[in-house]
Amino acid sequence: MLRVRRRDYGGEVIAPPASDSGGHRPRPGWCVVGVLPSGGIGAVDVSADGQTGDPVELSHEELSTYVSDRETTHPPRWVWSDTAHWLPSLLTDGVTVARCHDLRLCHAILARSEYTGTRQALVAADEWRRDFEEPEVAAPAATLFDLEVESADRVTVPDGLGAALDEFARQRAALASSGGEARRLRILLAAESAGALIAAEMRSAGLPWSASEHDRLLSEALGPRPATGTKPSAMVELATRVEEALGVRGLSIDSAPKLLQALRRAGIDVHSTSQWELMEHEHPAIAPLLQYKKLARLLSANGWAWIDEWVRDGRYRPVYVPGGVVTGRWASSGGGALQIPRRLRPAIRADEGWTFVSADVAQLEPRVLAAMSGDRAMAVAGQGKDLYAGIVESGAVQSREEAKLAVLGAMYGSTTGDAGRLVPRLRRIYPNAMRMVDEAASAGERGGVVSTWLGRSSPEPGPEWADLQARAQGNSATSADETRARRAARDFGRFTRNFIVQGTAAEWALAWMADLRLRLARLPETGGVHAPASGPAFARRAHLAFFLHDEVIVHAPLDQAKAAAAAIQDAAAAAGELLFGKTPVEFALEVSVADTASK
DNA sequence: CCGCCCGGCGCG
DNA sequence: AAAGCGCGCCGGGCGG
Incomplete structure (x- = not known):
């Protein structure tokens, strides 16, 4: 002190x-x-x-x-x-x-x-x-x-x-x-x-993090921690199975070009080694290769080296970067705080005498879109339930999966595939919401600027973009110039389309957290055997421990879990009202209380 | 040898 | 090689 x-x-x-x-x-x-x-x-x-x-x-x-x-x-x-x-x-x-x-x-x-x-x-x-x-x-x-x-x-x-x-x-x-x-x-x-x-x-x-639970999860998947410089046993075994299935020896499985060559020689007609393309093919090498890639990713991104580097005294302390994304979302630097794989969530473990109250917003972005566009039908679709279920009820689509695909397609600007096929149906049933994103896209295609609900504005396209458009307008423009310019225009339109929704969702989330933080600060400092002996005052009561775009994790003394859960709910209602005033849009939360953050 | 790019994949 | 937005990180490979 x-x-x-x-x-x-x-x-x-x-x-x-x-x-x-x-x-x-x-x-x-x-x-x-x-x-x-x-x-x-x-x-x-x-x-x-x-x-x-x-x-x-x-x-x-x-x-x-x-x-x-x-x-x-x-x-x-x-x-x-x-x-x-x-x-x-x-x-x-x-x-x-x-x-x-x-x-x-x-x-x-x-x-x-x-x-x-x-x-x-x-x-x-x-x-x-x-x-x-x-x-x-x-x-x-x-x-x-x-x-x-x-x-x-x-x-x-x-x-x-x-x-x-x-x-x-x-x-x-x-x-x-x-x-x-x-x-x-x-x-x-x-x-x-x-x-x-x-x-x-x-x-x-810091985020309470159990290195031993993390180690257990790694060992379960990869085998025991190998000596530095050597591969875990599970990966070695899978690599051998891939070699056998491809009929090659000494395959450099970690090199994409060499792996691609080996796959093609074995008669698998792939153009890359990405998992989505591999999944399309039938071959005995595919299954072990996909599994190998999963494990390799786990090892390199969040393996034992990650624990050594990032976990100290039972805490993971990432650097969060507020406003790090143009849309207003946070970014992070160090340890990939915003990309922690779900399978490692069980390593997020509350202190003795404490627990986690976790909450995430169901379908935040479409709800925000409904609110900002004043689209009553879309608001109603989300009332008291899963918004995608509400869209199915409206008759626009057949299934929840289709509803999700259509909504994401509308916000990201899909034009082809299943999503592209479904979006026009939303345009009929939710005209106000769709007009809002369509207009944002069209502004972007013209090289314009759009803004979120609270006024965060998008960057203008760079000089190369303007050059591209100017060249396509010129007398000596080739059809290739025109194609390129149109493509760039559409790309930027998809960016501005998404910008207003992603950015306003980020604003809602900030308002939610800001209000929640002050509510939590009014809780009494915890006493008893499990009270932390030192550290900042806010960490002696229920406090925010993690945030990821539309979800929060509050680390709470056991006797404050209920109060924290209520604070999370109240803060969500307050955030909706602060941004949108009286609105028929509900911001539905899924709240859970548990000693780990796994779901 | 170093820095940078990019494929690939984790998250929303 | 994604269709369809926004990120960060890793390893391989290449140019300087």
Whole structure:
């Protein structure tokens, strides 16, 4: 825990003494934090009308105390350059913040959004246009091997107080010029920033991971852990069976070109070694080869080396990258956090005295589409049930499988195959929903920009795309030019078609998690023998442990599981209302409580 | 020898 | 070699 000398930071001016004896909570202001020229940290309050208070100077050690004190009375919204930069050290000191405004992430949204009134000043401030950087690991004094040299020339967003104040002012001005769309943008910025808090908190808490269960699952599939550099026994055996079936010896089964050659020599007419193509053929080599590929994938992506690299003290700590995908979805870096194979889910194991409350949204994307397009028929199809079942009931298609194929086809822009055949039926029964995605596609085909419900806008096509279109329009255009241009136009149309749905679903999920996080924060800290002795405050009660596009896993003390499940449900309802107001669309959750995350 | 591309496959 | 969106990671293979 943090133990620092208290310094007089003018607390009575900035943080009035707590007289908070119940319900009343004034609208919190903003507190901008940044590095001062002196090397210390400055904190400045900014009021709703843009007035700035006197800066407070703090040492790095004092920042945690300062933040913690203000969080206990009337927490401001902390404004800082980059949550991944500022939050980890606070969490290390046991300090949690309720809300923040992440200047880097908000800049990215506002500088590109169609809803932003005046963007020029933001676009010009391109020092704020930076991709995510790995959070700096608090360097424990000087070490023998200086790892910091590497990070010295990293280009990140500015961390100075002056720069933060300037950028915050630009963003506020941009919002002020956004007229009726400012409300949506404000919600989006708050949700995006909450996501940044959650990402850092989840990394700090880690996902409870049982290395022994993981090892057991690996051994079950692959045989016992082999010596480094040698293949597991199950793979060796399967490779031998493939060789025998193909009638070759010394096959380099891991080399796609060599494997392809061997397959073709054995009379299997394949053009690649991918599993979907192999499955189309009858040959004794196919089954063991497919099984070999499954195991090879498991070993290379999530084998014993993965455990060694990523699991420490019973926790897997991936780096989540909020806003890492253009649509607003999160990305991840390190360990493939968003691609953990389902067969390894049993290794996600709750601590003693704790359990998991897992929830995922059933058919989030079509529900979001129904809400944003105001398609009543599609909303009704999802009421009180599986949305695909509702579509079958509507008579548009025969089976649940067809319904799913048709809906995915509608959102991804299928034109051929079974999906392409089914989509027109949806167009008749759900005209509003389909018009919305069709118009997004047509905007993209013209090289235009589309936006999500809250105002995250799509990137424009690159210069090569425009060149392609221009060439096809020119006098000397060949039919090949035209074909290529049309293909590129359609490709981009499918991207924008999907963008509005995937992006709005991501917004709903952020709103869901942001609300859930604050609900969980109101639960009491857990006591008893299983209470963690240290670590951030939020991890001493039910807290978010994992997030994957439309599902969350909450790690909860046993006696808080019920409350956590209720919070998840309530947060989903709140997210739907925050985004869409009163809507007939239901966001149906599947919630389960279990010691592992397997389903 | 290194960096990059790409096939292949895991997730939604 | 996917039809039909968005990702990250791995290993092989190739160019420099």
